[in-house]
Amino acid sequence: MKQKLVLVGNGMAGLRMLEHLLKLAPERYEITIFGAEPHPNYNRIMLSSVLAGGADLKEIIINGLDWYEEHRINLFLGHTVKEIDTAARKVISDQGTEAAYDVLVLATGSDPFMLPLPGAEKEGVIAFRNIQDCQTMIETSGKYKKAAVIGGGLLGLEAARGLLHLGMDVSVVHIHPYLMERQLDEAASRMLQRELEAQGMKFLLSKQSEAVLGRGRAKTLAFTDGERVDADLVVMAVGIRPNVELAKRAGLSVNRGVVVNDFMETSKPGIYALGECAEHRGIAYGLVAPLYEQGAVLAKKLADVATEGYAGSVTSTKLKVSGVDVFSAGSFREQEGARVLKFQDEVEGVYKKLVLKDDRLVGAVLFGDTSDGAELFSLMKKGESVAGREKELLLGVSAGTLPKGGGTSRLEACADDEIICGCNGVDKGTIVKSIQEQGCTSVSQIKACTKASGSCGGCKPLVEGLLQIYAGDAAVNVKEGMCGCTTLTRDEIVGEVKRMGLKTIKEVMNVLGWSTEEGCTKCRPALNYYLGMLWPEDYIDEKESRITNERYHANIQKDGTYSVVPRIYGGVTSPAELKKIAEVAEEFEVPMVKFTGGQRLDLLGVKKEDLPKIWEALDMPSGHAYGKTLRTVKTCVGSTFCRFGTQDSIGMGIRLEKEFERLNTPAKVKLAVSGCPRNCAEATIKDFGVVAIDGGWELHVGGNGGVHVRATDLLCVVKTEDEVIEWSSAFLQYYRENANWNERTSTWVERVGLESIKNALESREERLALRDRIRNVLDLTTDPWKQIISEPELRKNFEPLASDSAV
Structure with missing residues (x-):
């Protein structure tokens, strides 16, 4: 019988531990995870890239909901554990929600430190720690222009x-006389400040904040010296502190963090802690490695695998600060009895x-060129003499190149436990093993196998260097494909599928040489759509290649329940329809019924096993609020009631919605008629x-009201409703046939022009x-709930599992 393992914390440290555990002992534990945020595991290091526009929120997800489902993990998102x-x-x-455990792992992370300033509770005062902060x-930035960052x-x-x-006017406030004093000396800090000022940042140094x-x-923001800044x-952004309140209440030994031994055991049997909340040998670590x-x-x-335990970490910091590379390690301050070399x-x-x-070598700071950081850090950890090599170490040789006269490269000399990819904690040994034992011959294959270079990309030159050393002539420079399973792009895949008449996902993967037998969560849904x-x-x-929401035809919520949205054409309903929805909500004790932004009613908090019965009782088409399909057609009342209306927008909206309901598209599609x-x-x-305009209709395309707001482009002006249908059909089918999987029309229009x-x-x-092609597709589709309701075998997919929760 499986033991019950409960993980409190759905972040990077706890999930990396689980990934290891599932490889070592995949059947030993029934796993339950509680995550305080309403998101699956994501890379917190990449939040700055999201904010700077270098990555989308979905791109920083490390383990998507499908991963939890694949490993039959009970996941409770948006749940904060309050008691042990x-x-x-x-x-x-x-x-x-209660969960019994045989083994309990605390990975509660840390909380941002908020200065106790008068006015700190006001709207507009936040930390920078999670996705919600990013979204705020x-x-x-869309409403205001002046920002101050403390720290x-x-x-x-x-x-x-x-x-x-x-687009904000930003002032950075710092209590110290120079920036990043923990990682840089003053000379490097001043160079960094000049680079950042050239980018548009303003700095208020040696300033102590007094009140908001x-x-x-x-x-x-007011300062103690009497000055102010708008x-x-x-x-x-003034620091973090371990989140230990839960451990304190449970009676665990706590100092700054939860006290653990070399095997991450706390003071209570069966309870372990790791990550930013743990304190090992008096140290609470904040870096990912x-x-x-x-x-x-x-x-x-x-997993009962032999281990010497955790002996602590010697840390280094290799960062890219607003496009500028910096590295520091060890005791880099000038000290008595030490020699300091500078360039x-x-x-x-x-x-x-x-x-x-x-x-x-006891300390180092590098600015602008950090290629020698890995070797310097390795020398620091080994503690070996560098007498006679000082000039060579200071002036450096690019990573991966051979010194004059032959010999081994600097990367080759690095220890196997040297961290190469800081974002994902991948060391040199893991990368070398992927090359020598798993046959990786390109950076993209190494990325797919180990995750190295899969986040910020700053370590890519080091990965390329290792590839050249350990793969030799077998190393290939492969272009980036649709995912790590293939080097082919979307257009190449679609072209080959059409040319060779490939008709199944398995056939595509076999014929086109997929590197992984089953593909991944990125390529399988894409291939399913393209075919x-x-x-x-x-x-x-x-069905197994679709995302969780599309498999269950409902939107999964953070507590593991689902949301049901029946189709309400053009936002127009009737007393009979409203009465039916109300009766269903009462019968199934639906916790919340809410009007959506798309002029529909959303039944929130539905249990998975009740989904078929609810749809049967509603006897209404699905609003497809869960899929990459037509979502809604929003309308105003138009000429039917409004004194300003020039055309029948309600009728036009209903006609469009009935024309395109059930249409599968590369990404979700929303329409509106004014x-x-x-x-x-x-x-x-x-x-x-x-x-609507006098005597006709303007047709607009490529808009987005989400995180990256984009106004539409005017496609054309037409005179009749039939022309609206003709042009909308043509546009949507052209988008279906040419866009990448998961590419919204806003991105696609900008990409192709x-x-x-x-x-x-x-x-x-x-x-x-x-x-004609889009109509042919629509003629072949039916509402999924009609099939599920009528076929008992399909209903079994909705029966609760023993370990069922949020996936």
């Missing part, structure tokens, strides 16, 4: 860079400082928007051909 009953061996969340900054460390500078990207001023919302947004090392040790311990090139923006004591789009009459949809240029239905931020779309749709003959 050590006598009964169970945990209880703030929502009343993005939303605020001149790495996190503060990254927050400031992101806010600059969002403003009525209700932050407006000004700030509609105040971001505090030590946390991953702890996770590897704990996974072995829980500074103001033209190239390079600075190097080495600190030596008794002929051993359905190319062969609508022949292809049998692979009855006059006042645009009450917000048609100009939709994927396809229709705006509006003119290319206009040219493709210019010929009426081609528009009618596209219209």
Whole structure:
């Protein structure tokens, strides 16, 4: 019988430990995870990239919901564990959910430190720690322009860079006389400051914040010296502290963090801790590499695999601060009895400082060129003499190149436990093993196998260097494909599928040389869509290749329940329809019924096993609020009631919705119809928007009202409703046939250009051909619930599992 393992914390440290454990002992534990945030495991290091526009929120997800489902993990998102009953061996969340444990792992991370300033409770004062903070900054930048970031460390500078990207006027406030004093000496810090000032940042150094001023919302940040700076947004990035309150209440030994031994055991039997909340030998680590090392040790311990335990970590910091590379390690301050070597090139923006004591390297700072960081750190850890090599170490040799006269490269000399990819905690040994034992011959294959270079990409040159050393002539420079399983792009895959008539996902993978037998969560849904789009009459949809929401035809919520949205055409309903929805909500005790932004009713909190019965009782089409399909067609009342309306927007909206319901698309699609240029239905931020004018209709494309707001482009002006249907059919089918999987129309229109779309749709003959193809597809589709309701075998998919929760 499986033991019960409960993990409190759904972050990077705990999930990396689980990944190791599932490889070592995949069947030993029934696993339950509680995560306080309503998101699956994501890379917190990449939040600054999201803020700066270098990555999308979905791109920083490390383990998607499908991963939890694949490993039959009970996942409770949005649940904060409030109590550990050590006598009964169970945990209880703030929502009343209980979970028994044989093994309990605390990975509660840390909390941002908020300065106790007067006014810190005001709206517009936040930390920079999670996705919600990121979203708040993005939303605020659309309404306000002045921001102050308190804290001149790495996190503060990254927050400031992101806010600059969002168009805000940013001042960085720091209590010290120079930036990043924990990682850099003053010379390197001044060079960094000049680089950042050139990017547009402003700095207020040696400033102590006194109060946040403003009525209700932050407006000004005041300092103890009497000066002030305007700030509609105040971001505090002044440090973190281990989240230990839960452990304290449970009676565990706690200092700064939860006290653990070399095997990550706490003071109570069966309870372990790791990550930022743990304190080992008096140290609570905040960098990712030590946390991953702890996770590897704990996974072995829980799998009964021999391990020497965790002996602590020697840490280094290799960072890219707003595009500038910096590295520091060890004791880099000038100290008694030490020699200091420096090299500074103001033209190239390079600075190097080495600190030596008794002929051993004890500290280093690199700015601008950090390629020698890995070797210097390795020398520091080994403690070997560097006598006679000082000049060579200071001036350096590019990583991966051979010194004059032959010999081994610097990367080759690095220890196997040297961390190469800091974002994902991948060491040199793991990368070398992927090359020598798993046959990886390209950076993309190494990325797919180990995750190295899969986040910020800063370590890619080091990965390339290792590839050259250990793969030799077998190393290939492969272009990036659709995912790590293939080097082929979307267009190449679609072209080959059409040319060779490939009709199944397995066939595509075999014929086109997929590197992984089953593919991954990125390519399987994409192939499933492409095959359905190319062969609508022949292809049998692979339900197992769809995401969780599409498999259950409902939106999964953070507590593991589902949301049901029946189709309400154009936002127009009737008393009979409303009565039916109300009766169903009462019968199944639906916790919440809410009007959506798309003018529909959402039944929230539905149990998975009740989904077929609810749809049967509703007897209404699905609103497809869960899939990559047509979602909604929003309308205003138009000429039917409004004194400004020039056309029947309600009728047009209903016609469009009935025309395209059930349509599968590369990404979700939203439509809207406004009855006059006042645009009450917000048609100009939709994927396809229709705006009524005197004597006709404006057709708009490529809008988005989400995180990256984009106004539409005007496609054309037409006179009749039939022309609206003709052009919308042609546009949507052209998008279906040419966009990448998961690519919204807003991104697609920007990528291919509006003119290319206009040219493709210019010929009426081609528009009618596209219209016929989209109608053929729609004729072959049915509402999924009609099939599920009528086939008992399909209903079994909705029966609760013993380990069922959020997936």
